[in-house]
Amino acid sequence: DAMVIQNPRYQVTQFGKPVTLSCSQTLNHNVMYWYQQKSSQAPKLLFHYYDKDFNNEADTPDNFQSRRPNTSFCFLDIRSPGLGDAAMYLCATSRELRGGWSGANVLTFGAGSRLTVL
């Protein structure tokens, strides 16, 4: 089945130790997103890739970076995790028409990666 797969499902790291979370998709969607969801909070968009174009939300900390080496994969790098970065990280994909953003298409989410910072 076509899907969005996130690894690892659970990640424990120490304060300040870099972490990489991965997301892969078999949907051939051209847009990939990373959301951060803290306990009892709404998922918050960190950034998204529209094809190869990186779009960072204005309030996303510099501590968070992303890479998209090809259509299928997208990585979230947290350079120096702090206690406040403990959260569920959700990857999503969608297919947007060439030529611009329509926002009309459905996002498909992965199961999430839960990050614990000690």
Place this chain on the structure above:
Amino acid sequence: KQEVTQIPAALSVPEGENLVLNCSFTDSAIYNLQWFRQDPGKGLTSLLLIQSSQREQTSGRLNASLDKSSGRSTLYIAASQPGDSATYLCAVSSGNTPLVFGKGTRLSVIA
């Protein structure tokens, strides 16, 4: 800037009751609205999608309505079951912004 609010934050009902969850959004110029289900510690499962031109969508015991002009949506769950216990999130797509989420309503259905 689009803001999404969900009321109530938490709801507890006995099994078999019908219930309504509410979602409101500040910018009515939306492309679509989605309702998601999230089990504790898990990712998001899409339940229903309503395009801006639609008034409602139904899937099994779930019915979602959309009143774009007033910036409101409701999710109706009929004959609730303990397995419906989860957090229900509403999200809208508008402008140049991907999905904006509400904080969700945490539903407990008591057997």
